[in-house]
Amino acid sequence: MAENNNQGKTALITGATSGIGYELAKLFAKDGYDLVLVARAADRLQAVSEEFKQQYDVEVHTIEKDLFTPGAARQVYDETKKSGLTIDALVNNAGQGEYGRFIDTDLDREIDLVHLDIISVISLTKFYLKEMADRNEGKILQLASNLSKAPTPLMSVYAASKAFVLSFTEALIEEMKESEVIITALLPGPTDTDFFHKAGAEVSVTYKEMPIYDPAEVAKAGYKGLMSGKSKVIPGAMNKAEAAMGTVLPDGAVTAMMSKQMKPSEKEGGREAISHPASAAERASMHSREGDLRGHEGHVHEEQGA
Numbered sequence: 001m002a003e004n005n006n007q008g009k010t011a012l013i014t015g016a017t018s019g020i021g022y023e024l025a026k027l028f029a030k031d032g033y034d035l036v037l038v039a040r041a042a043d044r045l046q047a048v049s050e051e052f053k054q055q056y057d058v059e060v061h062t063i064e065k066d067l068f069t070p071g072a073a074r075q076v077y078d079e080t081k082k083s084g085l086t087i088d089a090l091v092n093n094a095g096q097g098e099y100g101r102f103i104d105t106d107l108d109r110e111i112d113l114v115h116l117d118i119i120s121v122i123s124l125t126k127f128y129l130k131e132m133a134d135r136n137e138g139k140i141l142q143l144a145s146n147l148s149k150a151p152t153p154l155m156s157v158y159a160a161s162k163a164f165v166l167s168f169t170e171a172l173i174e175e176m177k178e179s180e181v182i183i184t185a186l187l188p189g190p191t192d193t194d195f196f197h198k199a200g201a202e203v204s205v206t207y208k209e210m211p212i213y214d215p216a217e218v219a220k221a222g223y224k225g226l227m228s229g230k231s232k233v234i235p236g237a238m239n240k241a242e243a244a245m246g247t248v249l250p251d252g253a254v255t256a257m258m259s260k261q262m263k264p265s266e267k268e269g270g271r272e273a274i275s276h277p278a279s280a281a282e283r284a285s286m287h288s289r290e291g292d293l294r295g296h297e298g299h300v301h302e303e304q305g306a
């Protein structure tokens with residue numbers, strides 16, 4: 001059952017079927033928000049929708065949409081209009097990365113990422129923020145990253161896209177500061193979701209050797225920050241310390257630090273790479289050229305289940 005009275009309010013969350021987005025959707029539902037869940041996999045959307053309806057007694061709408069596709073964000077907006085929905089909270093969460101040297105990675109994949117990580121974020125923010133501004137109320141949570149302020153070798157396009165999200169969000173916060181609309185940027189550190197597997201980044205020092213955060217904890221910090229009107233949330237002590245270091249170190253030193261964290265791990269053991277249906281399908285859908293870092297994918301083992 002929902003715990004708070006937000007009856008009649010609706011939150012739209014992109015990428016709500018796994019990881020941080022799923023945990024965020026749970027928090028909105030727990031607080032009584034009806035939900036609009038956006039993702040590609042229809043079976044997961046259906047399963048998550050049933051789970052939230054039963055557990056929290058809220059209304060759940062699902063929109064099956066591939067935000068890699070130009071124009072998809074507008075179709076999401078049009079579908080909510082057609083259903084007569086007012087979006088009280090927008091969470092631009094869906095996002096992906098790609099691991100590898102830029103000269104080896106696939107350009108089509110990177111253009112897809114720009115559509116997902118940047119164009120859909122600008123578009124959905126444009127459509128719903130205008131309405132929120134007219135009503136003088138509403139909340140937007142933007143998924144930036146600890147990489148938003150750190151140029152990141154081997155994830156160059158992804159980190160640059162998250163730099164965009166943070167810069168864009170901070171500018172909008174200033175533009176909207178006289179209004180009652182709340183906009184919050186969430187900057188998670190490495191988090192234990194499907195992200196690394198979809199990006200093919202399980203070989204990195206970050207994934208294999210460093211502590212990674214629990215998506216439920218990251219979502220809780222983001223949700224709390226949004227509800228209390230914070231402009232920026234950096235969850236976790238280590239993540240906060242790295243962010244603080246980033247403000248005092250010269251840019252070149254930050255990039256060199258990220259290079260060490262992203263290079264393929266040479267340590268025996270470490271966190272095991274997992275391949276499950278969603279990430280296996282993601283990798284299979286790409287036609288990337290084999291770069292020299294890709295050889296490490298031989299270590300990936302198969303695991304059944306979502």
Ligand SMILES: NC(=O)c1ccc[n+]([C@@H]2O[C@H](COP(=O)([O-])OP(=O)(O)OC[C@H]3O[C@@H](n4cnc5c(N)ncnc54)[C@H](OP(=O)(O)O)[C@@H]3O)[C@@H](O)[C@H]2O)c1
Nearest residue numbers: 015017018019020039040041067068095190191193194195
């Ligand atoms: N995990 C980390 O270390 C980390 C750190 C900092 C920031 N972030 C950011 O946090 C956000 C959430 O990522 P996550 O770690 O929770 O990843 P995740 O577990 O892989 O979840 C991604 C979600 O987005 C959806 N999605 C992926 N591609 C999509 C597309 N083309 N169109 C529509 N939906 C799509 C997925 O569902 P379908 O596959 O069914 O579409 C899934 O629901 C992202 O913006 C990511 O960049 C993650």
